[in-house]
Amino acid sequence: MIGWEDIYKVLAAMFPLYTALILGYGSVKWWHMFNSDHCDAINRLSCYFIMPLFTFDFTTRINPYKMNYRFLAADVISKAIILLAILLWANFTKKGNYAWSITCFSLSSLNNALVVGVPLMEAMYGPLGENIVIQSSILQFMLWIMVLLMMFEFQSAKRSLDSGASSLESATNCESTNVDDKSKQTSLLVIAKIVGLKLAKNPNSYACSLGLIWALISNRWNLEMPIIMEGSVHIMSRAGAGISMLCMGVPLMEAMYGPLGENIVIQSSILQFMLWIMVLLMMFEFQSAKRSLDSGASSLESATNCESTNVDDKSKQTSLLVIAKIVGLKLAKNPNSYACSLGLIWALISNRWNLEMPIIMEGSVHIMSRAGAGISMLCMGLFMAMQDRMIECSAKLAVVAMILRFIVAPVTVAIGSFVVGLRGDVLHVAIIQAALPQAIGSFVFAKEYGLHANLLSTAVIFGTLVSIPLLIAYYVVLNILL
The missing domain is CATH 1.20.1530.20 (Na+/H+ antiporter like fold)
Structure with missing residues (x-):
């Protein structure tokens, strides 16, 4: 039954x-x-x-x-x-x-x-x-x-x-993308706002933090991740190593030094995602805001892709x-x-x-x-x-x-x-x-x-x-x- x-x-x-x-x-x-x-x-x-x-x-x-x-x-x-x-x-x-x-x-x-x-x-x-x-x-x-x-x-x-x-088939795709206007003020407050908005749209910026929070909670109170939640994470995370060569550190260190190597490289990646990538993004955004002020106008980018395909x-x-x-x-x-x-x-x-x-x-x-x-x-x-x-x-x-x-x-x-x-x-x-x-x-x-x-x-x-x-x-x- x-x-x-x-x-x-x-x-x-x-x-x-x-x-x-x-x-x-x-x-x-x-x-x-x-x-x-x-x-x-x-x-x-x-x-x-x-x-x-x-x-x-x-x-x-x-x-x-x-x-x-x-x-x-x-x-x-x-x-x-x-x-x-x-x-x-x-x-x-x-x-x-x-x-x-x-x-x-x-x-x-x-x-x-x-x-x-x-x-x-x-x-x-x-x-x-x-x-x-x-x-x-x-x-x-x-x-x-x-x-x-x-x-x-x-x-x-x-x-x-x-x-x-x-028969002949043709497809034309035309697209234009507009870059958001940036404020001419280069104060730290404006830069922080720009960085914050961009990071909020990028799940990579807080995925590591959420993972660390869960690790702290689960290890403190001996909790296990619910099966539905665990499966939902794994169904995409298992694609990671194949999609991104940035992930090669974990399988490589695991093959060389076993669990110790894997643990060390994960700790290193946590520090990288939580600190050094944030610093790098701040530098990029500061440079972008400064360039915007110097030019006196926000940059506009447009791309038009036209293609036609011929059927044999x-x-x-x-x-x-x-x-x-x-x-x-x-x-x-x-x-x-x-x-x-x-x-x-x-x-x-x-x-x-x-x-x-x-x-x-x-x-x-x-x-x-x-x-x-x-x-x-x-x-x-x-x-x-x-x-x-x-x-x-x-x-x-x-x-x-x-x-x-x-x-x-x-x-x-x-x-x-x-x-x-x-x-x-x-x-x-x-x-x-x-x-x-x-x-x-x-x-x-x-x-x-x-x-x-x-x-x-x-x-x-x-x-x-x-x-x-x-x-x-x-x-x-x-x-x-x-």
């Missing part, structure tokens, strides 16, 4: 992910720390460096020789049911068409398996749940995303053939050979497409001959992969904040998207699971992982190919927000009924 303690454990696993999401959203909407160019840069960092290693890291954890092949068969059966239903709808109904078939397949098949699924399933069902959802993500990366890309490319080639010319001409031939070539070239440029394959190859080799990953290689992967969950949810928050509206499409389409994601997907997996004879916790995990929120990649593909991106945007944003109560409901109901 599910108790409140079990539900709290699930919430504790999910809450840190949403902390990262809120930080991403707030950094754009409330604190105005990032503009669209900054968000694009963070997304590219996540897409091309962090997520491939994140995928590789999780893939290497499984033993391919002990995978649950019944679950994999159930997943294949569920997708076959979806594809068959879409095929019948597209060919034998008046409203059916190929373009909407692609979107329906994307909504009912691609979920956020690694970022949301792994911590959630681990909290619900332990190592079994984690192992199943990783197997599901492997199948998704190696098969279903490839199927979706083939469908997209076929649609693109067909559209090109029908129009008789390749598509061949008018819609043969499978041409489509496969286009897909292959695009996938070759994206490390996410082969990170999973490389991880699976290593898992096969290491489990076959009982090999361990060399420490240098393991550390190189972990330094970036540990940032995966936090940065992915941060990027989700950035994406949400950059949208004009939470729901970019009509309410009717939004409801259809939610039905496909949270009802159709788990129901088809349940059918496939019963066909192959899955029972117990494995059946529960199979159904719940199918109801995970929409994969961010599905929106990326839809935007790139210009096909119902507004609907996928809504599915990603709204689905992520409503997923917690829905997934907990599935968790409770399944444990009561099955």
Whole structure:
């Protein structure tokens, strides 16, 4: 029987992910720390460096020789049911068409398996749940995303053939930034005010102080940080070493001198953040105020970035050979497409001959992969904040998207699971992982190919927000009924 303690454990696993999401959203909407160019840069960092290693890291954890092949068969059966239903709808109904078939397949098949699924399933069902959802993500990366890309490319080639010319897309982003007027007075009071305002907007200035205060309190009264608070901090802090080379001191000293070295370098960083960076900022601001007085006017900076992107001409031939070539070239440029394959190859080799990953290689992967969950949810928050509206499409389409994601997907997996004879916790995990929120990649593909991106945007944003109560409901109901 599910108790409140079990539900709290699930919430504790999910809450840190949403902390990262809120930080991403707030950094754009409330604190105005990032503009669209900054968000694009963070997304590219996540897409091309962090997520491939994140995928590789999780893939290497499984033993391919002990995978649950019944679950994999159930997943294949569920997708076959979806594809068959879409095929019948597209060919034998008046409203059916190929373009909407692609979107329906994307909504009912691609979920956020690694970022949301792994911590959630681990909290619900332990190592079994984690192992199943990783197997599901492997199948998704190696098969279903490839199927979706083939469908997209076929649609693109067909559209090109029908129009008789390749489509061109151009995007122009113009932005101008204004520097706040600075007072001409260079008194210490004015400088202190400027410094204070800038430091108040920079969490690095007081993060160390808050950490020291908590360390003093917790060690004085032997307190432990609440799990929700600890997880919320860790989900972002684990990204630190991979994102900033300034953090190299801690892992380096720990490797050289163990806990003693780590402790010393942390003390040094506390002194640096609490004293010397403040002195440096005071010097910078004093110089800035003095320069402002000398010039007699505040400086204005404007930047205009104009770029236009040309989409490569598509061949008018819609043969499978041409489509496969286009897909292959695009996938070759994206490390996410082969990170999973490389991880699976290593898992096969290491489990076959009982090999361990060399420490240098393991550390190189972990330094970036540990940032995966936090940065992915941060990027989700950035994406949400950059949208004009939470729901970019009509309410009717939004409801259809939610039905496909949270009802159709788990129901088809349940059918496939019963066909192959899955029972117990494995059946529960199979159904719940199918109801995970929409994969961010599905929106990326839809935007790139210009096909119902507004609907996928809504599915990603709204689905992520409503997923917690829905997934907990599935968790409770399944444990009561099955």
